[in-house]
Amino acid sequence: MTETVLAVLNQPSRDAAPHDPAADAFTFEAPLDHQVQVQDLGITRGDGVFETITVVDGRPQALEAHLARFGRSAAKLDLPAPDTDAWRRAIEAACAELDPVREAFVKTVLTRGVEGTDRPTGWVYAAASGDSTAARTEGIAVVTLDRGYRHDVERTSPWLLQGAKTLSYGVNMAALREAARRGADDALFLSTDGYVLEGTRANLVMSVGGRLVTPRTDIGILDGTTQADVFRFAEAEGIETAYELITREDLRAADALWLVSSVRQAAPIRSVDGEPQAMDLALTEQINDFLLARES
Incomplete structure (x- = not known):
């Protein structure tokens, strides 16, 4: 049985030399064996970027959108540009190697590599997803937490890398632990000047007056691939959508x-x-049916 798959890229970027000029574009490796050197800057400094891609019935969803954001995140960190074709092939191959399951995920990771080598490290990891049925059907409890930045931080302080999906998730994980201490499932970040930003690993969407609204993407948050597809669903259903500042x-x-x-x-x-929040479980089911049926 193949429950987890690891594909290690030989040349994650065409802007950097391959690890082995004679090797294939990627090789399958044993996921639990040692693969990353301890001096890799992704390990020692969180100097890298990643994406997590939903896989349904062996099909990676929103793949091109994820690859595009992968590239944008790498550019924000001045990492060598990911070789999109190589990553796409590795992702599709990893999905094909997995045992058939209804829902799985693929994680792509690109780091700056071992310090001083000028060769990035890249890998694709695939595995079956956990069961999200309860979260989708019963709802989740969230707490709001101060992110410590103004909502315009991406414009005033681009070196803080807001809006990039980096490996530096220490704050996000600390926020999740704080949410658990408060009896909640997740946290929703607020800016210091009172605007709603994003969750620890998710984007906010709200229904108000028959519209679907999400925070603007120019306020130091990730442009969500799933959120974009929720809006695509809404527009197909004739539901108005908007990006706004939310308090x-x-x-x-x-x-x-x-x-x-x-x-x-x-x-x-x-x-x-x-504080109890009304839920629209019928619309939730429609949205999730649409998301899980995406072809790309």
Whole structure:
């Protein structure tokens, strides 16, 4: 049985030399064997980027959107540009190697490599997803946490790398632990000047007055691939969509809220900071049916 797959890229970027000029574009390796050198800057400094891609019935979803964001994140870190063709082939090969399951995921990782080598490290890891049924059907509890930045941080301080999907997830994991201490499932970040940003690993979508609204993407948050497809669903259904600045008070006035992401898809929010939140479970089911049926 093949429950996990690891493909290690020989030349993650055409802008850098291959690790082995005579080797294939990628090789399958044993996921639990040692593969990354301890001096790799992705390990020692979190100096790298990643993507997590939903796989349904062996098909990677929103693949081109993920690859495009992978490249944008690498550019923000001044990493060598990912060789999109090589990564696409490795992703598709990893999906083909997995045992057939309804839902799985693929994680792509690109690091700066071992310090001083000027050769990035890249790999693709695939595995079956956990069961997200409860989150999708019963909802999740979230707490709001101060992110410590103004909403315009991406424009004022680009060196803070807001809007890049980097390996430096220490703050996100600390926020998840804080949410658990408060009896919640996840956290929703707020800017210091009072605007809603994003979840620890997801984008916010809210229903208000018959529209679907999400925070603007120029405020130091990730442009969500799943959120974009939720809006694609909405537009096909004739539902108006918008990118806006959202406040904590706007959350209280919303008809329904979701955190949307790869793997978990659309999870309705049942409470915010302990305050009950109305859920639209019928619309949630429609959204998730659409997301899980995507062809690309």
